[in-house]
Amino acid sequence: MKPRCLVLAGALALVLSGCSPSSSGAPEKNLDDPAKKDIAMRLVSSAENSTLDWEAQYGYIEDIGDGRGYTAGIIGFCSGTGDLLEVVTRYTEARPGNALERFLPALRGVLGTDSHEGLGDAFTGAWAKAASDPVFRRAQDEERDHAYFGPALVRALDDGLSALGQFIYYDAYVMHGYADAKGTVGFRTIRAGAVEAAAPPSRGGDEEEYLNAFLDARVEAIRREPSHSDTSRVETAQRVFVREGRLQLETPLAWKVYGESFRIDEE
Template sequence: MKLTTRALVTPFAALLMTATTLTGCAQAGGSSGKGAADGLAAPAKKDIAMQLVSSAENSTLDWKAQYGYIEDIGDGRGYTGGIIGFCSGTGDMLRVVERYAKSRPGNALERFLPALRKVKGSDAHTGLGSPFARAWAEAAKDAKFREAQDAERDASYFDPAVRQAKRDGLGTLGQFAYYDAYVMHGEADADGTTGFRTIRSQALDAARTPADGGDETAYLDAFLDARVDAIREEPSHSDTSRVETAQRVFLDEGNLDLDPPLAWKVYGDSYEIKSS
């Protein structure tokens, strides 16, 4: 979990990536958006969600190439790595490595567990450094490591975000808006950041959820407004394009089902997912 603008990739990070080129941690209305029972959890929609997040986190739609990504982006959260930017400073990177150690005992990352526990809550690299970064990148070749990242993403971010969105009566776009907020801000507030719970609370001050009889578009507008405010409060990050020229575009188009074709911009770069 983190806030990140990863438009530039350091030479060191480029050497560590397991994929080709990279081009984000923290703690009455109703619509056709509720048409599909699975919503964002449907495989095709989940893949769209991952592409959207990757456009903001890695400046590419190729999210499956990001398992080996790792670098310190200077946001105060230590190392950022993997498919949604797990961070050494926030503890989710530690949980990924713990999951990996359970499924692949003796792997090359396991020896860094004590160091990851010590640096949690800080931006320190103590006991990690380039040996850890190289081991992380190398581990991305192992399906067990990729599964550990997938499992941590789902347990800490995707599943709770989608559950809450469904409880609020939101369709696929709203579920994605919640998920992206979880990824970037985490669930709860941390020092200097505003978490998902507060963002949602601020949205509820301005509009009712569809589950409470409110209009879905009006509520999502309020949620995105609160999200933009949260991004602007973050000392190291102020670019709101992942909301204003992406999610807000889909909302203004009335695309509450998040159906392709989709066209959006993040950090000035243009992206497109075509119809299947």
């Protein structure tokens, strides 16, 4: 399940302006830098939607057979886990009477299941059509930042991680959610396993060693989930960046995920 998480509002404003310079001589930037955040979104989209064009995914929706009902939007909000409901709730608060509002009771009814009851083609069609509305797109952006990007960034900054580590945390939040649920292993458990194996930089540890420990724990989590078995999202993507020492997500970035090759040449 991808539970709704609380964001420490002030923490998102943290900017490590006093960071030591990167190998290029430029000051380090966090993942909330617009260019870095766009890279993070393209990296996630390569795994979630097999494309770097994440901004074309607001209208995406399908049941991928993972037991979470419909998967939709820019990071794969799910009808069975509640974050898709949160998107529609946000949209309705901002634009009452929208075409998705009538599905709110059905979305509440399918929480914790993969059921399509009360949804079906009428819902998926309305979702896809709503993607042309900037208010709907903003609702997705806000839920992404509230439940995934923001909490991941706060936790990563607290652990002393660079932009790469911040992205690795964010991607884990997107795929696994924060807490464990039936049949899943959440970010909290993955991080606990990593901390047992290696100290994060905030505790005096080496960042690359710690990130490898985190990725080891994540691979184990993926293999324990019935709906996830392919670990290329880690092994031929994020592990590659760690091995190459791209702690600032320096471009060019080249990786493979689920058998497909991707590349980002410039920020």
